[in-house]
Amino acid sequence: MADRVPPRRGSVSRRHLLFGAALAVWLAVLALVAGTSLRRLPAPSWGNPAGESLSAEIAGATRVGQAFTAPLPGLSGLRLTLDRASAGGARQIILHLKDDSQAGAGVLTREFWTSEVPGAVSYRFDMAPLRNSAGRTYTMILESPTSQAGDAVAARYSPTSALQGSGAMLDGQRLAGDLQFQAVFTLTTPQKVDLLLTRMAQGRPHLLGWKGFYVGVALAYALALGTFLWQVARSLVDDRGGTA
């Protein structure tokens, strides 16, 4: 039988102090690791990934666009797929992003060239994150006044897509379907936590539909786990690894 060394007993207050310190360190380590883990999670993009058809050519007075309601804060870019059948000269294309909630105020303008579109190309346009983008309606417009029909760029488009609060546009008029596009978001860690809690509470009844419930469960779990780990650590430190 292995010998067992009886633990030296300190005063109750000292043991409690040690336990409290260990618990605080555990919560700090957990918060640090969880924060790092959350920071690494990519913010979800949002849009329509399908693009089995082509829009009208973006040439002359023809303007192709997409209206959408941003579901998240921190709108920081757009991705869309352009296509060009021919490989002619270089004409300027202009992308405008306007905030419809602010009477069409311009948010982003980018210029690029038709020569940069050899076949289907996915373009990404970045900008500084718009902190209050959640729930706002934006319109993205593509125009190329100097392009000629037959030698112009078109946007990839899905006529059967039905994104809520969105729609493709041709010369300012809404069309059925959506352009193949993604709204890109940059979220801060608290925004990611909020999104995580929103997803967990969404569509749940009563208490389960309240985000605070999940914060409470997480805290209680972290405290219970910390206490459990402390008990395991104490018992193993005093163990000699033998059998009874």
Place this chain on the structure above:
Amino acid sequence: MPLMLGALALTGYVSLSAGWGYDDPYITFRYAGNLLGGHGLVYNAGERTLSTTTPLFAILLAGLGRIWPDLPALGRGLSLASLLAGSAIVALWPRGEGVQNEGAGLLAGLLLSLSPPLLSTTGSEMCLYVGLVLGGLLAYGRSRWLVAAGLLALAAMLRPDGLIAGVVVGMLHLIRRRPLPWRAVLLYAALVAAWYAGLWLYYGWPLPVTLLAKQQQARMEGGAGFLSGFLALVRQYSRQPAYWAGAALALVGARRVAAARGARHWLPLMGWTALTIAGYTAVGVSRYFWYYALMAPAAAVLVAEGTADLIRGLGRVRLPRWTRQGLAALLLAGLTAPLVSGLAPMAWRSDPRLGPYRRAGEWLAAHTPPEASVGALEVGIIGYYAERPMVDFAGLIQPQIARRLAAAGTYQGSAEWAIRTYRPDYVVLYPEAFPGLVAGQEFRSAYVPTRTFASQESWWLTVYRRGEDR
């Protein structure tokens, strides 16, 4: 404390996993749904083909489905409760084995409850299966023969590979030269034989079509068998420094489990894990992530035993007791904090296919006649919600397709053959996966794109309808 921890963990897991899922368990859900609906234990009404690895799980779901009809949620709840029950079994394992300190067992139980490979199988029968095997092995270790026989028989009925646990116990018994507990042997044999004889009578063959399909899938272009998948997984983990400490601790733990005065009570579990790897390799099935979840209990035990050994070593260092305790607590915190924080991605990143598959299935249920047949590469979620006769291009439903998979070479080849042979009324495809098929004259002249269902990030599929006059 462990009970409270378990209750909190269950609440947390159920909350985190609400949007979690993958395609295969929905095949079993459809069997359960058909059984509940009075169509028998079948996938397609009127076709007695065994296309689920786990008909017993389907029966269990159907039984509980009378109380809780949301079968996917029921599957998730059963999985998570089983995971925690399995973790409790591991935590209690050293108790009664003459082990003076139960810390390693408690830690192993905790690590198992946080195991990402097992958590990712939520919804399927895997956690219940692992729980039954663990319970059976523990009961055997305690010489509770009848309980062990009952639990191991249930594991063998739940999945055919459950027979491996019975073999392990039988081998151990022979090695230890103990007298045979005949009543337990008879109970095990009677339950298993009756179950598989029943399957044979009902389906015409006791083994699922999925076995043949997964063997064939391993031989397809770009396919890989279980062992090469396992080695790829090891390589993948070995590139992440966070796992190096775990691997080192597992090696220390392995030494302790093998040592004469160490933790040999875990040997049946290690034997089951080793034989499971050997069995899957020998059968030659394709690599599916949930097969590797079976190694989670052994991995949790090895890491826990290694950690316990390290902490015991700390106990021998001449430091004040509070310093040793603090260092031990820090080590445990460093080991478990990444696992706890790793739970968040479950709620963050759901499979982008889930939404489009479900919406496509619901659309088919609402807009097509009940007898309309539907062809797809993954039939689980679409089939469950569509409630239409399904044709699976991956061979899980039709044995004829399963037999041809290796010859077809690719899933596109299999889809082309299946569409030509079965002429489904609707085809659901991820067009980017099968560009040759969708662009081909034969397909284009027979089918018209009807509806697109997209995830909001990166994935979409199109429903094609067979033309009226084609």
